[in-house]
Amino acid sequence: MTKDIVFDFVCDTAVAVVAECGTNPEELKTEAIQILIQKLVLGEAEVNCDNVYDPDTGLYGHPENIYEDLKLGDYDAGL
Numbered sequence: 001m002t003k004d005i006v007f008d009f010v011c012d013t014a015v016a017v018v019a020e021c022g023t024n025p026e027e028l029k030t031e032a033i034q035i036l037i038q039k040l041v042l043g044e045a046e047v048n049c050d051n052v053y054d055p056d057t058g059l060y061g062h063p064e065n066i067y068e069d070l071k072l073g074d075y076d077a078g079l
Helices: 025-041
Strands: 006-011 047-054 059-061
Antiparallel strands (some): 006 047, 047 059
């Protein structure tokens, strides 16, 4: 039987939105998300596996270490 673990991915891509001086950044979120989606579709965004989690044990691991018999331990997931 196979074992499922959770792979957490992060997007390390910044997007820029041009707006009038004094604009509330909260009002620009929708546009920023649209730009980010466009970058993802075009392959211009950086997406990396940052963490793995075993829901059966509650343990975290670094993605590079999970191939050693899925040994997950006390890993600071950066959360």
